[in-house]
Amino acid sequence: MKKILIASLLTTGLVAGSFAAGAAANAGNGTVVRVIDGDTLVVSINNSDQTIRLLNIDTPETKDPNQPVECLGPEASKYLEGLLPKGTQVRLEFDAERHDKYGRTLAGVFTADGSLVNAKIAQQGLGIPVEYGGNRRFLPPVTAAYEEARAAKTGLFSEGIGCTLPAQLAEATQGLETATAASPATTSAAAGTAAGVLAAKVAAAKALRKILNGDKATERALFWAGLSTVVLAKHVSNLDKKISAAEAKAEDTKALKATLAAAEKKAEEERAAAAARAAAERKAAEERAAAEKKMAEEAAAAEAAAKAAAAEAARKAAAEAERLRSLPAPAPIPAPYVAPAPQPYVPPAPSTKYTGPRCYAPGGKTWRPC
Known part of the structure; x- marks a missing residue:
């Protein structure tokens, strides 16, 4: 652990000195440089940028190359950025262990009004309480905020x-x-x-x-x-x-x-x-x-x-009638001949006169001896 701490101090560019002197120099106030994710940020302390891992709070992953971005991870990062924009003055408080295996400084971060940032993240339902080794100093307020978020069904509980x-x-x-x-x-x-x-x-x-x-x-x-x-x-x-x-x-x-x-x-x-x-x-x-x-x-x-x-x-009938009407009037038609009725034969009375041949005149009324 002592070797990791010394390596971390050298990495941050602090002046050489004893381990106790370095720890004291890293305590106190700082200025936010940038937010890395929902539970990690960079703070300038004594003109040296240090990566701060918030104690007793764990938020969904966004930066781990071995894991996908987790539910509400981006929202947790955005919340921390809004809470601690670049240039914000913060106070850092430490627990038993100052650094983790990655060389990050473990701390509770307070804003100018005395609010514990670690707990405010849990209050939004954007993280859960965790214990790092023997570091339990900020666990009670983070846990209380976590329970408040769970009861309100906020964030990860929504x-x-x-x-x-x-x-x-x-x-x-x-x-x-x-x-x-x-x-x-x-x-x-x-x-x-x-x-x-x-x-x-x-x-x-x-x-x-x-x-x-x-x-x-x-x-x-x-x-x-x-x-x-x-x-x-x-x-x-x-x-x-x-x-x-x-x-x-x-x-x-x-x-x-x-x-x-x-x-x-x-x-x-x-x-x-x-x-x-x-x-x-x-x-x-x-x-x-x-x-x-x-x-x-x-x-x-x-x-x-x-x-x-x-x-x-x-x-055609009309035409024929018209044609007939246009013809000259025909000659009168003679009355048909009607023969006289035959007279009954009356034998002549015997005569003593001429009995020789007789030649009758037309009409048969007269005759002459032939």
Whole structure:
């Protein structure tokens, strides 16, 4: 430890001196140079920049090359930047160990009004209390601020910030409840969609349950949630019940989808058959209408032809009458000869006169001997 401390002092450019003298020189007041992340900053002390690691507070990672940026890590850094902008005068107070294994100075940082920055970060729900070796001096105020944030559901404990475990837990629980309580679908497509939603909600809830059960890959995420063992067990049990209910609903929805699909297929077949019948009836009606139309057209054509023939005959008759009227008047037609009625034969009375041949004059009234 003594070797690390001496190396740190040399690195910061302090003048050579005894270990006690160097420690005394690093105590007291300083000026903020810049903020590194939510729990680390650079402070100028006696014209020498020193990296200060806030004691008894740990904020989500943003700078660790071996870890992804953690939930609310950027927000913690931004909060510290706003609280301690460049040039801010601060007071540093130390505990038993002055430096960590990275050579950073371990301290409690106070603002001009006497506020402990370490605790203010925890109060915002942006960090959790931790103990570094034997350094416990600032742990009580940081822990009290942490409990205040947890009770107020602030920062890492908020259900309204999507990346926090409480928010993920609330979202998963609500998602399962909503999907499970949804009304049964009325179409196979809607049932398929509902089954897909249920499957997605169950998968998300199982992934979260893996985190809550302490999956090593996400241990820090669980750490930030600040869930006690009892509360954690309660959440896991509740989540398991909702997952089981959602899985049962998913199976029912799949069965409903099959039933609806069969009913829809039958209805479609019936609709197609009805459509085919309707089409056949329309075609027959159209053919009847076409035949009737053709008959009507033929009758109309015949009637028109008859009317045309009658009109033509009337025209010709009129023309003939007109022609006859234009001819000169014909000569009177002599009355037909009517022969006189024959007279009854009256034999002549015997005569004693000439009995020789007689030649009658025209009219037969006179004669002369021939």
